[in-house]
Every structure is written in structure tokens, then in C-alpha cells.
Amino acid sequence: MALVINEVTKRYQDFTAVDHLSFTIEKGEIFGLIGQNGAGKTTTFRMILDLQETTEGTITWDGTNINNINRDLLGYLPEERGIFPAMKVEDQLYFFGELRGKSRKELKKEVDYWIDRFELEDKRKAKAETLSKGNQQKVQLIASFIHQPAFLILDEPFSGLDPVNKDLLKGAILELKDKGTTILFSSHQMENVEELCDHLCLLKRGVSLYAGSLLDLKKQYGKTKLTIRTELSKETLESMEGVKYVHVGKDQYILTLADEKYAQAIFDSIFDGKYIEKFSLDYLSLDEIFKDKVGGKNV
Structure with missing residues (x-):
């Protein structure tokens, strides 16, 4: 198993954002974390990324406390977008890759491949601010995994994408999975979760209502x-x-x-x-x- 969240709680004074949450993600798996706005998904992501401390409980990656791992093993696409408006597309990708310890030479093959894979070749030299919302989303997505992380978090990755680009993104997510990347993602579009995930966790107000196999969840209803x-x-x-x-x-x-x-x-x-x-x-x-x-x- 890769990621283990064990009895994790996050409190802010009198408010409990996440309440004794537990689930396990196996290596090379795509796992869905779903819930309404305010359910505790983003808080959970931030604790995994060590951007916030847990109040109680532990988070481990490959048996090591998440606080002690090499941060370059992680990739993150936040729901709030954050690419640089005046920077060219390929420069953005090199920049984010170099921040994660990769050299420009190491990144070139990946940058070229994903620009072509996401049909951005004619936008390579374009500034981000000139791109459509969908193309900006594709650039930020590539930036989240250009350094080839072992574990990737995608928060609402399909936001702003038309059906054609959604299919393109789904194909890329499955390709990353096939290459061994472990992926945790959140989406309000349940059909995307259903199509991509074998296992999931369903949150309501910080409490897990279900964690396990999607098929087992369906069998509960018959x-x-x-x-x-x-x-x-x-x-x-x-x-x-x-x-x-x-x-x-x-x-x-x-x-x-x-x-x-x-x-x-x-x-x-x-x-x-x-x-x-x-x-x-x-x-x-x-x-x-x-x-x-x-x-x-x-x-």
C-alpha cells in the first residue's frame, strides 16, 4: 500500500473540518475523494501535502510519515488555478519542473511529449493569459506532473473542460496510472469518478460515510x-x-x-x-x- 490515512482529524478551534478519517490507497491506483463543498476534501489534500498539520491521526506514504518524505514525490493540481499569465506555455512547464529538482535537459522530453499529447503545440510560445480557460487548465495540469511524481493529487481537474478535452484528460490520467503513478482526485462530476476509480471515499461534513470499493458500494443498494x-x-x-x-x-x-x-x-x-x-x-x-x-x- 502507498498512502494510509489513519484516524485523521483536523480541528480549527471549535470547528472540526475532518473527523477521524481513514482510508488506504494502493500503489498505482486511482482513488476518488468525493463530497459536497465544505465536506473536508481540500483540507485532507492539504494535510497529505503537509501544508497543514493534523490535529490527530497519522498519514504515511510507503510506511513513512508524510512529513518526512521527499516533497518532490508529490504533485498537486489545486482547485484554485495558479499559472503565470505573462509566462509562455513551455516556460511555465520548465519552471515548475525545475522547482521540483529536475534539470531542463531532463524535462525536455516530457515537456515536448505532453505539449503534443494535449494538443498545445501551436500554443507553445503563447502567453498563458491569451489561452482559453480550457487550455489554461491543460497547462496547469501538465505542470502538476511534469516532474513525474509518484503520488498525484488532482482537485477538480475537469473544471472548465469541454467534452472532447475531458476525454483527453481522462486518457492522460489513465496513462499516468499505467506508468505507475498513484492518483487521488476529487470531482463533483460523479460520472468521472465512476469511470476512473475502483475505490473511493465519500465525505459528509468531515466524516467518512463510506470508504472502499465502488462495486461494493453499489451492491449495498442492489x-x-x-x-x-x-x-x-x-x-x-x-x-x-x-x-x-x-x-x-x-x-x-x-x-x-x-x-x-x-x-x-x-x-x-x-x-x-x-x-x-x-x-x-x-x-x-x-x-x-x-x-x-x-x-x-x-x-
Whole structure:
């Protein structure tokens, strides 16, 4: 295991920002830390980076207290952006890499590769202030890992990116993982967490509501999401045993069941010798689970 957070608490006078938080991130893993604004995510990141001390508990990397490791092992993309407006793109990347102890010669191959990988070749000599918000985000992202850190923290990395650039970023994150980088990231876009992470921690007001496998979290709810296309009315579906809620989509119904065991009876009732265009039973999405656990929404 690479990073271990054990019973970590952070208090500010009478306010507890993080309360007895524990989770483990394995080497080479992408791990999601999710929660509403103010849940304690950024505070946790800052304690890992040793920018703030823990009130209680320990944080270790490879068995060594996080305070005692070589800081160049870490990379960090903060939610608040911070590149230099008047500095050229490639100069930014060399600058941040040299701050982390790399020589210009060592950095050249990485700078050239990632500028090309993020489709910034024509912006290489451009000042950051002339770039679009999305391109500025790409530059800052590259700057966070240009020194090839062993552990990388990404706080809202998809902010300001269009769908094409989001896919580009996801590909880069997976590439870093394949190269052995351990990644901890936060995003309010649950589909990104669901797509990239095998494990996660769900925070609410500094308290962990769940830490572990995404699949195990889904199994807690069971396969209770039933999507169907039928000529039956919403009222008829709502009256069926085991149906808690019915959401009317554009061309389909999405039913929330009390238990997946009711699906067979619903299928038999709907089928009755008729053609069924769609009948799909699945786990809830992470977004739906998040709303239930954090927002108290019914799912």
C-alpha cells in the first residue's frame, strides 16, 4: 500500500473540518475523494501535502510519515488555478519542473511529449493569459506532473473542460496510472469518478460515510434501477408491487424498486405476450447513490 490515512482529524478551534478519517490507497491506483463543498476534501489534500498539520491521526506514504518524505514525490493540481499569465506555455512547464529538482535537459522530453499529447503545440510560445480557460487548465495540469511524481493529487481537474478535452484528460490520467503513478482526485462530476476509480471515499461534513470499493458500494443498494419502454401508464407502473418511484424520461420510464427481487414479477406483468423494446435492471449510478447518502434524496 502507498498512502494510509489513519484516524485523521483536523480541528480549527471549535470547528472540526475532518473527523477521524481513514482510508488506504494502493500503489498505482486511482482513488476518488468525493463530497459536497465544505465536506473536508481540500483540507485532507492539504494535510497529505503537509501544508497543514493534523490535529490527530497519522498519514504515511510507503510506511513513512508524510512529513518526512521527499516533497518532490508529490504533485498537486489545486482547485484554485495558479499559472503565470505573462509566462509562455513551455516556460511555465520548465519552471515548475525545475522547482521540483529536475534539470531542463531532463524535462525536455516530457515537456515536448505532453505539449503534443494535449494538443498545445501551436500554443507553445503563447502567453498563458491569451489561452482559453480550457487550455489554461491543460497547462496547469501538465505542470502538476511534469516532474513525474509518484503520488498525484488532482482537485477538480475537469473544471472548465469541454467534452472532447475531458476525454483527453481522462486518457492522460489513465496513462499516468499505467506508468505507475498513484492518483487521488476529487470531482463533483460523479460520472468521472465512476469511470476512473475502483475505490473511493465519500465525505459528509468531515466524516467518512463510506470508504472502499465502488462495486461494493453499489451492491449495498442492489440492482434496484429498472429502465423500461412500455405502453403502460405511469400510474399503472406505480401501482405494481415493489415499485417505490417512477421517473418519466423522454421515451422511457426509470423505476426505483424496493428490492431487485420484484423485477421478475414486473417483467411478467408487462410482457404478457407483448413486445418489450427495453427492460434493463442495473445498479444505481454513483450520482444517484451520492444524492441519497449526502443529499438525503430518495433513490
